[in-house]
Amino acid sequence: MSTNSLSTVIYTRSPPSLKILNQLLLPHKTVYESITSAQEGYEQIKQMKVRGAPAIGIVAALSLAVDLLLQYSNPTCPMFKDQESLKGYVKSSLDHLKSSRPTAVNLFRASDILWNITEKENDVKIIIEKIVKEAEKMLIDDIQDNKNIGKFGAEFIAKESQIEKFSVVTHCNTGSLATAGYGTALGIIRSLYSQNKLSHAYFTETRPYNQGARLTAYELIHDKITSTLICDSMVSALLSLNKDNIEAIIVGADRVASNGDTANKIGTYQLAITAKYHNKMFIVAAPSTSIDLNIKSGKDIIIEERDGNEIIYVKGIVENELEIKKVRLPPEGVKVWNPSFDVTPAELITAIVTEKGVFMKDNETNEFNLSELLK
Numbered sequence: 001m002s003t004n005s006l007s008t009v010i011y012t013r014s015p016p017s018l019k020i021l022n023q024l025l026l027p028h029k030t031v032y033e034s035i036t037s038a039q040e041g042y043e044q045i046k047q048m049k050v051r052g053a054p055a056i057g058i059v060a061a062l063s064l065a066v067d068l069l070l071q072y073s074n075p076t077c078p079m080f081k082d083q084e085s086l087k088g089y090v091k092s093s094l095d096h097l098k099s100s101r102p103t104a105v106n107l108f109r110a111s112d113i114l115w116n117i118t119e120k121e122n123d124v125k126i127i128i129e130k131i132v133k134e135a136e137k138m139l140i141d142d143i144q145d146n147k148n149i150g151k152f153g154a155e156f157i158a159k160e161s162q163i164e165k166f167s168v169v170t171h172c173n174t175g176s177l178a179t180a181g182y183g184t185a186l187g188i189i190r191s192l193y194s195q196n197k198l199s200h201a202y203f204t205e206t207r208p209y210n211q212g213a214r215l216t217a218y219e220l221i222h223d224k225i226t227s228t229l230i231c232d233s234m235v236s237a238l239l240s241l242n243k244d245n246i247e248a249i250i251v252g253a254d255r256v257a258s259n260g261d262t263a264n265k266i267g268t269y270q271l272a273i274t275a276k277y278h279n280k281m282f283i284v285a286a287p288s289t290s291i292d293l294n295i296k297s298g299k300d301i302i303i304e305e306r307d308g309n310e311i312i313y314v315k316g317i318v319e320n321e322l323e324i325k326k327v328r329l330p331p332e333g334v335k336v337w338n339p340s341f342d343v344t345p346a347e348l349i350t351a352i353v354t355e356k357g358v359f360m361k362d363n364e365t366n367e368f369n370l371s372e373l374l375k
């Protein structure tokens with residue numbers, strides 16, 4: 001097992017190249033795969049070789065950027081014949097990319113930004129240049145946004161908890177692997193750790209895809225952060241025992257509605273309920289690119305349902321063998337339901353931490369007014 005790389009995306013403009021770390025193989029194998037077209041970007045996102053709301057938006061944008069850069073060097077390519085052919089290609093590529101995963105808003109937002117640029121310009125070379133620049137900007141901005149989320153979130157939790165050192169619980173993978181780098185909820189944990197305020201980070205396996213057991217474990221071990229893996233079903237027991245001064249549960253987000261209702265990895269909602277019951281903070285950490293001001297509440301969020309085989313089979317390395325194996329758990333004929341996300345109502349959320357600051361609820365409505373707060 002190699003735990004030496006935390007870069008989800010490796011990109012260069014010249015020569016045009018985009019590589020992603022295949023997260024289906026982590027933590028057992030570190031394999032980077034090339035993406036040379038928007039079609040390949042779609043496939044990698046759909047198969048979850050790359051995942052995490054910010055990361056899929058960025059990879060979608062960069063896959064179109066490298067596609068255009070690589071094909072532009074071929075003067076006979078029909079899509080560069082005139083601006084209408086290019087616009088048609090950009091539109092169909094973005095529509096296709098958007099159809100890969102429905103819940104995380106970052107993918108839709110990235111796509112809208114690239115389409116708005118394309119629509120306004122009338123020169124083939126300028127359209128390509130602007131798409132490439134904007135996709136590169138998304139990659140750069142995300143890391144800085146995450147550093148700010150880490151800083152604001154750590155300050156807020158430390159201030160509210162009023163003890164010098166405390167522990168936190170997290171769910172899914174929200175770190176460097178889910179973003180352009182550093183991470184959102186895991187960014188706050190990194191920031192607390194670097195300020196010597198963190199006693200311990202508990203993290204859930206995150207069934208069925210095991211983003212916690214495979215990916216968060218990989219990142220926390222890489223950074224040598226004192227941490228313990230637990231099953232998704234153990235969090236209430238952990239909080240009830242009052243172990244290690246746990247002060248907060250910190251999670252990421254795939255889409256936050258304007259009232260603060262938050263779609264995140266399946267299992268998040270039950271964590272928010274148990275946090276409330278045990279009087280712990282429940283913190284959502286997300287860049288503003290994960291906030292969807294076009295929807296009023298979580299009722300409007302489309303929840304992705306994935307292949308039931310993700311529940312039926314577990315994957316891993318059998319001792320002393322090099323190949324990753326799939327093992328069936330339930331008997332043949334079993335019925336499964338596999339929603340990938342759930343929606344946590346705003347009333348259960350203590351604060352939403354973005355790169356712009358920490359947002360709190362309106363006392364009267366018990367909801368967040370994010371359109372106002374983001375102005």
Ligand SMILES: CSC[C@@H](O)[C@@H](O)C(=O)COP(=O)(O)O
Pocket residue numbers: 051052053054104171172173174175178179183184185211251252253254264265266340
């Ligand atoms: C910074 S990542 C935040 C969320 O995207 C994360 O918690 C999550 O739910 C990821 O889901 P995934 O299905 O692995 O793409």
